Amino acid sequence: MAAQYSIEGTTAKGIAASVERAVADGGLGPGDALPPVRRLADDLGVSAGTVATAYKELRRRGVVVTRGRGGTVVAAAPAVASRRPPKVPEGLRDLAGGHPDPAFLPDLVPPARLSPGARSHRSAPRLPELEQAVRAWIGDEGVPVEHVTFAHGALDCVARLLSTELRPGDAVAMEDPGYHHLLDLVQALGLRSVAVAVDDEGMRPEALGAALRAGARAVVSSPRAQNPYGGCFSAGRRDALVDVLRDSPEVLVIENDHASDISGAPLNSLTAGGLSRWAHVRTVTKYLGTDLRWAAAACDPTTLARHDGRLLLTSGWISHLLQRTVLGLMTDRDTMAQVGRARTAYGERRAALVAALDSHGVDAHGVSGMNVWVPVRDESAVVNGLRSRGWWVAAGARFRIASGPGVRITTAELEPTEAGRLASDFAAVLGESEATYGG
DSSP: OHHHHTOOOSSHHHHHHHHHHHHHHTSSOTTOBOOOHHHHHHHHTOOHHHHHHHHHHHHHTTSEEEOGGGOEEEOSSOTTSOOOOOOOOTTOEEOOSOOOOGGGSOOOOOOSSOOOSSOOOTTSOSOHHHHHHHHHHHHTTTOOOSSEEEESSHHHHHHHHHHHHOOTTOEEEEEESOOHHHHHHHHHTTOEEEEEEEETTEEOHHHHHHHHHTTEEEEEEOSSSOTTTOOOOOHHHHHHHHHHHTTOTTSEEEEEETTGGGSSSOOOOGGGGOOSSEEEEEEOTTTTOTTOOOEEEEEOHHHHHHHHHHHHHTTOSOOHHHHHHHHHHHTOHHHHHHHHHHHHHHHHHHHHHHHHHHHTTOOOBOSSSSEEEEEOSOHHHHHHHHHTTTEEOEEGGGGOSSSOOEEEEEOTTOOHHHHHHHHHHHHHHHHHHHHHTTO
């Protein structure tokens, strides 16, 4: 068995490194089983404790997962082999990427004056002008803004928040279906995802309650433009979720408001509910530029201190050049007018596809944001069927934990005049797959 997997080593560190190399090189793929502890120990001539320690380290770093009697297997998205979407075949219309329409992104022009010389900004990591703009940007929608901070993008911020709050093996309540990069991140940190079902109003309160009873120590949710389902919190849903969360005051609640200004929906934030531990995270990559790896967060004071303490020990601060670029765009009247046009266009494009699918009897979800989620019976059949008709959409497998199959369609560049043809092709593909699988 050891020879089959090319696992070597006489120490726990050596064995773990051998497995990690095999995963990184592709010799071991997602779902592949590792030998049982005692069998590998016999093959390598080491103690069972040595192999167990190696497997524990691999689990901690998100390379493998343990499935009880199913043994230890390579993780679906191992941290050493980042899962990326498949390459778009030539000649197909790409509706799978989740990217904004480049026509609505402003030109990125660095500030005229760069920071002179080599100096540290650790004592003043945030530009006061940008901090003031962020307080207005987030606070105007009801989020408490007494404590704000910056990060290198939303994922960077969420990773730092989770890693300072939790330990490997802890559980995190995650939307299902949910944003695949967040699902992969939780796994890479050695944490466990607990599925929370969503609908058009976001997380479902009864599902969140079940996740908290199952031991979740943190919650990651999207108040609007939920990816991939497109849901957004109504005021009533927000209040119901807050009622559930009040019974678990020690749980950290992270809101990922990644598409705030172009979501096409008002913000009903959980942070307005008087929670003890919370963070509201926003980025600008979807509407000011995908290269602007910057995010802002409003937090409770404890969460802010933990985040900034870890940031101080790593990069120290967010580039002031980057901060000035963001500030310039956020305060430019023409740029913000363009953001408004993008918000209107994205809403029209998303609604046009949902309506066109509905006219063909196809159930679809997308009340905010840039994506539409369509439940299907067989993801591969739909993806391949649409491919044969010139469309490229995202299979839902990488977005799901326990929810049913579906596909995600990014509508950011899909003109309303094209929605009818896509919906007609989609309905035809569904009909073909139903005939294949006996209705």
